[in-house]
Amino acid sequence: MPDIDTLPDFNRKKPFNPRRFATRVAVYSILIVVGLFTIMPLAVILLNSLRFNADILRESFIGWPTRITLENWDVAWSSACINASCTGVKPYFIASMLMVVPATLISTAIGLVNGFALTKWKMPFASVVFVAITIGVFLPPQVVLLPWAIALSWLGLSKSLAGLALVHIIQGTCFTTLFCRNYLVNLPDDLIKAARIDGAGFFRTFWKIVVPLSPPIIIVTIIWQFTFIWNEFLFAVTFSSSDFRPITAALMSLNADDTGVSEYGFGSAAVLIAAIPPLLIYFFGGRYFVRGLTQGAVK
Structure with missing residues (x-):
């Protein structure tokens, strides 16, 4: 029967490994950057759907809404003109x-x-x-x-x-x-x-x-x-x-x-x-x- 003192202690904290820590930071940083770039188009479109068109034209296509409106959603659904028909989508x-x-x-x-x-x-x-x-x-x-x-x-x-x-x-x-x-x-x-x-x-x-x-x-x-x-x-x-x-x-x-x-x-x-x-x-x-x-x- 093995000596209790020789058994591995799974509750013991592992020593700090600088190389492993740096690798983990690099991997998570890359994933966060890629995730932000992936979700950025959706975020821009979502913000613009809540902005007045005059604000978008005056300020920038990419920006936070200074005034919020839900009218764009109503117009897009029911009255936007597509070809010659203004029935929305x-x-x-x-x-x-x-x-x-x-x-x-x-x-x-x-x-x-x-x-x-x-x-x-x-x-x-x-x-x-x-x-x-x-x-x-x-x-x-x-x-x-x-x-x-x-x-x-x-x-x-x-x-x-x-x-x-x-x-x-x-x-x-x-x-x-x-x-x-x-x-x-x-x-x-x-x-x-x-x-x-x-x-x-x-x-x-x-x-x-x-x-x-x-x-x-x-x-x-x-x-x-x-x-x-x-x-x-x-x-x-x-x-x-x-x-x-x-x-x-x-x-x-x-x-x-x-x-x-x-x-x-x-x-x-x-x-x-x-x-x-x-x-x-x-x-x-x-x-x-x-x-x-x-x-x-x-x-």
Whole structure:
């Protein structure tokens, strides 16, 4: 039996190490500087949304508000002029929601089914199918603009909300299949074999076994898809019309007033309104997003 005096004392304070202290100070200083530079644009936009436009033009675009107003938010939401329509960003915000939510849910569901079929159901030529699907992950979006324009014209969905949602569902399926396949490949094969021995078919096995074991990757793909589709600009501009337009495309058409003076106040408020949904979804689901990534989403 070892002598008590020879056992390590975990409560004993470690001696001061100047090199370790300097390294820690340097690391935290760099992180603080990077964090400040990262959050600075958001802080500037937030402050300008609370300032009168005359104050911004007279003083500086970067500065503290000398007078605070919430009128910019009301104007941006309900009466700002976008193209020839002075309805604010409200209808474009609603159009984005109507497009993003179903596109996110459908592409996530398809990706999960694809991931199950490609990993646990041993479908023929699974590796070839997987490569063919994931090619879309690496294609620049400019490459697919013309093919999508032709396809939407054939389907009668040009310049429509349903057409833009279809584009994002198909494009997003490439990402969701990649994520879900890399997650589900780590599930025990014995669970699937046991279900098949009990007589469960493809969809019953998928619903009873795969779905209950997949909340981490489902959350990852939902956050990824929602954020990507909401912030996407190229497809939104190309495949939308003046009758409907996602909010990211509408922001580019915010008009100046009759004198040609840029309205930085309600413009900043409009940008923040557009940023609220992805910020909220990541704020409430961020820890699950990181947890899902570490459990196989991008292995």
